[in-house]
Amino acid sequence: MLLINRPLVQFGLALLTVLALPLFLRSGILASEVLIYALIAAACNLLLGYTGLLSFGQGIFFGLGSYVAGIFLTRYGVPVWMVLIMATLLGAAVATLVGWLSIRRQGVYFVMLTLAFSQLFYFLAYTFSDLTGGDNGLMDVPRPDLGAGPMNNAWSFYIFVAVSFLVLFALMLQATQSTFGRTLIAVRDNEERAAAIGFPVKAFKTAAFAISGAVTAYGGALKAMLIGVAPLANIEHHTSEMILIMTIIGGSTSLFASVIGAAAYMILADVLSQIWPRWLLLLGLALVCVALFLQKGLWGLIEKLWVMFFQKDQSLEKKEAEH
Amino acid sequence: MSPDIALTTRGLGVTYGKFVALADMDLDIRRNSVHSIIGPNGAGKTTMFHALTGRVMPSHGQILLNGTDITKFRDDERVRQGIARSFQVTSLFPTLPVSENLRLAAQGKTPWAALAPWRMAEANRPAMATAAEVMERMNLTAVHNRPAGELSHGQQRRLEVGMAMAAKPSVILMDEPTSGMGVEDIEEMKRLIRDLGRDHTVLFIEHNMGIVMNISDTITVMRLGRKLTEGPPAAVRENPDVQSAYLGSMITGDMA
Numbered sequence: 085m086l087l088i089n090r091p092l093v094q095f096g097l098a099l100l101t102v103l104a105l106p107l108f109l110r111s112g113i114l115a116s117e118v119l120i121y122a123l124i125a126a127a128c129n130l131l132l133g134y135t136g137l138l139s140f141g142q143g144i145f146f147g148l149g150s151y152v153a154g155i156f157l158t159r160y161g162v163p164v165w166m167v168l169i170m171a172t173l174l175g176a177a178v179a180t181l182v183g184w185l186s187i188r189r190q191g192v193y194f195v196m197l198t199l200a201f202s203q204l205f206y207f208l209a210y211t212f213s214d215l216t217g218g219d220n221g222l223m224d225v226p227r228p229d230l231g232a233g234p235m236n237n238a239w240s241f242y243i244f245v246a247v248s249f250l251v252l253f254a255l256m257l258q259a260t261q262s263t264f265g266r267t268l269i270a271v272r273d274n275e276e277r278a279a280a281i282g283f284p285v286k287a288f289k290t291a292a293f294a295i296s297g298a299v300t301a302y303g304g305a306l307k308a309m310l311i312g313v314a315p316l317a318n319i320e321h322h323t324s325e326m327i328l329i330m331t332i333i334g335g336s337t338s339l340f341a342s343v344i345g346a347a348a349y350m351i352l353a354d355v356l357s358q359i360w361p362r363w364l365l366l367l368g369l370a371l372v373c374v375a376l377f378l379q380k381g382l383w384g385l386i387e388k389l390w391v392m393f394f395q396k397d398q399s400l401e402k403k404e405a406e407h
Numbered sequence: 408m409s410p411d412i413a414l415t416t417r418g419l420g421v422t423y424g425k426f427v428a429l430a431d432m433d434l435d436i437r438r439n440s441v442h443s444i445i446g447p448n449g450a451g452k453t454t455m456f457h458a459l460t461g462r463v464m465p466s467h468g469q470i471l472l473n474g475t476d477i478t479k480f481r482d483d484e485r486v487r488q489g490i491a492r493s494f495q496v497t498s499l500f501p502t503l504p505v506s507e508n509l510r511l512a513a514q515g516k517t518p519w520a521a522l523a524p525w526r527m528a529e530a531n532r533p534a535m536a537t538a539a540e541v542m543e544r545m546n547l548t549a550v551h552n553r554p555a556g557e558l559s560h561g562q563q564r565r566l567e568v569g570m571a572m573a574a575k576p577s578v579i580l581m582d583e584p585t586s587g588m589g590v591e592d593i594e595e596m597k598r599l600i601r602d603l604g605r606d607h608t609v610l611f612i613e614h615n616m617g618i619v620m621n622i623s624d625t626i627t628v629m630r631l632g633r634k635l636t637e638g639p640p641a642a643v644r645e646n647p648d649v650q651s652a653y654l655g656s657m658i659t660g661d662m663a
Contacts, residue, residue: 259524263514266528267521270511273500280460280498281574282486282515291522 088390091257094340098253101343102246109351112238116310118350119242119249120303125330125342126256127299132328133336134260135292136272141182141198142327144205145175145297147319149304154222154314155215164228164309171305172298179297180290187289190275202321209319221315225308238310245306252299257339259295268292300327329367333374335381344382413438413473413608414459414490414578420467421451421458428454429632432468436578436625441604443619444612446629452612453495454632456582459610460492461485473577486515491576493567495583495612501556505547505566508555509538512573537573545569546595561592568599579603581611585618597622620644 087093101122105115124146131137152171156162162170186197209216216222227235228244235241259265271278271285279285308314317323326349334345352370356363378385412435419432429451436442444452457463459470461482470478472488480488500508513534514521520531529535542548545565550558555566564584571579584600585593593615601622603609613619619626619640626643628635636646643649 255524261527262524263521263526263528263531264524266507267511267514267518270500270503273502274498277494277498277500277570278511278515279482280462280486280492280494281512281570282483283511283518283521284481284483287519287522291524295524 086387086390086395088387089338091261094257094338095250095254097340098250098343101347102250106239106242111354112242113310114350114354116238116242116245117307118347119245120306120310121327121330121346121350122343123249123252124300124303124327125334125346126253126339127296127303128327128331129334129336129339129342130256130260130268130296131292132331133338133341134265134268134272135289136275137187137289137292138195138328139183139186139198139293139296140195140321140324140328141179141186141201142296142300143202143319143321143324144182145179145300146304146307146323146327147205147209147316148178149175149301149306150225150308150314150318151209151216151222151304152301153305153308154217154225157225157309158222168302168305171301175301175304176294176298179293179300183293183297184286184290187286187293198324199321202324206316206319206321209316216316217314219316221313221317222308223313225312225314227309227312241310245310248302248306252302253339253343256295256299260339264288264291329371333371333381335378335383337380337383337387341381341383344386348382411438412436414610415471416459416468417471418468419455419458419465419470421454421463422466427632429458429465430467432634434627434634436608436610438577438608439604439606440624441600441609441611441622442625442627443623444610444627444629445614445616445619446635449631450629451632452629453582455629456492456580456612459580460490483515483518486574486576487518489577490580491571491574491578492580493571493582493584495586497563497567499555499563499566499570502554504552505555505558506538506542506551508566509541509569509573510534512570513537513541513575516574537575541569541573544572545599561588564588564592564596568596572603576607578608578610581609583612583614585613585615593618 102119105118109115124142128142131139149171152174153167156167156170182198182201186194186201189197210218227241235244267283267288271288275285304318307318330345330349331342333348335341353363353367356366374381414434414436416432416434419429421429432455446452454463458465461480465478469476472490475488477485477488500511510528514531520526542551545568547562547566547569550562555563558566568581568584571581585596588596597618600609600611623640625637626640627637628643628649636643636649
């Protein structure tokens with residue numbers, strides 16, 4: 085395994101990102117958004133990169149998380165920590181259901197099923213407007229108050245997001261290194277053989293969905309607190325697309341790749357949108373380039389450069405050993 | 408049922424729509440024996456393997472493994488009951504190292520323990536030991552770190568069989584273990600299959616008559632989805648039906 089893909093190094097890079105963002109970004113909101121989406125893209129990567137499942141359903145869990153935060157913080161005054169746990173559990177539960185039903189089919193049909201579920205949950209949210217605020221969403225979602233008053237300063241909320249990000253990122257790293265994560269990779273590599281050697285493939289895929297959904301819903305709750313709104317847009321299929329695009333731009337060979345993907349997307353979007361209102365067009369172009377020339381994403385590029393500059397000797401040795 | 412029978416089928420059949428791929432198959436595979444299945448292409452040999460391993464659910468009949476009715480079991484459940492197989496077309500985890508392929512195959516016997524996202528893969532010592540053992544036996548230790556997809560054909564075939572062994576099955580099913588192998592590799596595989604027959608029950612499909620006639624205790628000849636005849640090599644060789652139906656000149660040829 086490349087040095088930069090080792091779990092401890094990956095965690096170090098995540099920590100570095102957390103420390104570096106405040107130095108380079110002026111907006112605490114943008115910095116928090118980068119971390120939230122980094123978390124969610126990493127959760128998506130667990131399905132896409134590790135299990136080989138292209139899910140258009142990530143927006144469902146994200147939207148659910150933000151609604152849980154919106155509803156229970158504004159209407160019932162439930163404490164923040166409990167709201168976050170509720171969002172996570174609901175995310176896991178719904179992801180289990182959506183995953184369990186979708187993995188009944190494979191390939192294109194699986195993708196279509198996740199897309200269909202994404203539409204289904206969007207219209208549910210739209211229809212039950214008493215609960216979700218419908219088109220308007222839920223307003224005035226408060227930020228957490230950890231004793232020192234609500235975190236009105238965006239940078240103090242950033243700290244809260246950063247700690248969440250680091251803890252969940254570490255847990256996901258651990259999951260990818262465990263027997264569970266290694267079995268997911270086997271399922272991705274050759275599902276038929278994984279079943280033939282005794283693994284109940286459906287249970288593993290469903291569990292991957294549950295973890296991915298739990299983390300994504302947690303991120304959705306954070307996002308609602310960050311911007312103070314739980315809008316209908318969070319559960320729209322556009323959100324699912326955005327999460328997938330971040331994951332693909334980053335690359336799917338390691339979890340930190342998703343952090344790079346999310347950061348690149350959010351920061352690029354921020355810069356481009358100030359220059360040109362049709363910035364999404366440029367982003368589309370960037371995705372086309374990745375799909376055509378950079379199939380392992382930005383992280384694949386970094387891996388290549390790393391080998392070129394730092395592990396040259398090692399790759400030479402390996403070649404010689406093979407001769 | 409007699410205790411020295413490991414695997415039994417009664418009236419096993421697989422139909423796809425109107426097409427009968429396998430019908431009325433009665434088998435009694437003796438424990439610790441080497442039992443081979445031969446027959447022309449399209450005789451239903453691989454279909455029967457699929458039915459035995461749960462890849463395809465049988466349309467008729469019954470399968471008993473060590474006295475347990477496993478007819479309704481899923482493929483992964485049958486592995487836990489003690490059936491493992493290798494494939495005719497090599498089916499490995501191509502991007503994963505040889506050692507990881509075998510570790511997974513060994514872990515497959517206790518798959519629910521692998522569901523824990525906090526448990527490290529290397530902590531399963533028995534699985535690691537099994538993987539090392541199989542690598543040694545299959546002469547793959549030197550390439551343990553290479554991705555399976557980069558191995559030579561002979562090495563891939565050995566790993567393919569090793570994957571089935573790693574589950575420590577009571578019955579091991581091998582679908583053309585020597586397919587595409589070079590002469591030296593074939594000798595090696597022949598020795599290995601005979602060796603396996605001592606502590607496992609081996610059921611294998613093979614086209615190489617040299618191997619079949621040499622190491623089988625029992626041969627089942629199949630044709631058009633049914634059993635044509637069955638018996639020890641000498642009897643099968645002399646059977647006129649078999650000679651006209653399938654073997655012809657092949658049987659008198661290579662008898663190494």
